[in-house]
Amino acid sequence: MARVSKPLHGGNIYRVARSLACDPCDIVDFSASINPLGPSPHVWKAIASSRHLLSHYPDPDCWILRRALAAFWRIDPDQIVIGNGSTELIDALPRALEIHRLLVVQPTFSEYAAAMGRAGRQVTALYADRTSHYAIPVDRLCRAMERGRNEGRSFDGVILCNPNSPTGQACMVGDLVRLAKVAHRQGVWLIIDESFADYCSDRSVLQRAVSWPYVVVLRSMTKFYALPGLRVGYAVSAYPTAGRLQRQLPPWSVSVMGQVAALAAINDEAHARKSLVFMKQERERFQARLTALAGCRVIPTHANYCFVELPRGQSARDITERLRTRGVLIRDCSSVPGATSRSVRLAVRTRMENDRLLRELSQLLLNKDSR
Ligand SMILES: Cc1ncc(COP(=O)(O)O)c(C=O)c1O
Known part of the structure; x- marks a missing residue:
């Protein structure tokens, strides 16, 4: 039987656990960047008290969740479309907006190109410069968008990840406003993926996007x-765009428990505050310790992960593999266009887990050939 190959993403603890014959929860996962404090305690309670809803279909309009998100952001519920993860929305956007060629700023999240591929559409790339810490090249992007269709512009949509995965770089709001204005003038779609923007809310344009x-x-x-x-x-x-996107989604794509849990999560302000305080402190400590590992280049980050170039002579693939055999999962970024063969992305986790990774990593880097 032919094996189906899927794009590689972080977080596949199941595959690693199968290969090590252990429980998936025994893997320490630095490859998916998830809040190390876990979900709000309110989520567990909300799930437990919603068990009776399992024998019903979920609300296909996600009405209560949309209304809560709208109140949270002070926008209209009709300007919000909820999906089965942002991945489902990324998948639907090329069809919904009739984007035929999408410009991506590499290195970035691979699912943008994968979604275009699934829709039979094209992708074109602009590369952020490694020597300037992969800062998002806003001026170059503006110039590329400014070019009219008959002046050789080949794309009708741009996707920006802000903050960007895997680099952690983020555009300032002023630059995003500039890009939105050019997009409007030129009739080019601008999709801004703010999946990690909770960690840098001063870089978000979510509330402005509705207009x-x-x-x-x-x-x-x-x-x-x-x-x-x-x-x-x-x-x-804006409303018409939300309608176009909604029409591309299958019914009931967001589960009962997904809706219930998301509602409880956004209503727990105390957990959100605690998570931000924790991340700010632990990220600083983790970054400093990583920087102290001889030869590691740590890119400044606005998110809950660090993009790191391992010392010369090391290979991201090899180090990832060797950590994997020790039950530690990191994201090898060597195959991400624009990254190097030494690039990895490391989530910031709990202090204890981070110390374990730092210990394992420094052993591997010091003793390159020991297996
Ligand atoms: C930048 C970025 N956007 C979107 C996603 C998809 O997130 P989800 O579908 O879980 O909402 C990911 C997942 O890794 C991501 O890194």
């Missing part, structure tokens, strides 16, 4: 709210 006809902002409940297993994400846009 920009060519902009869609994506959010995820996976990362900051730590609900990857429940699959909830949403898109925010």
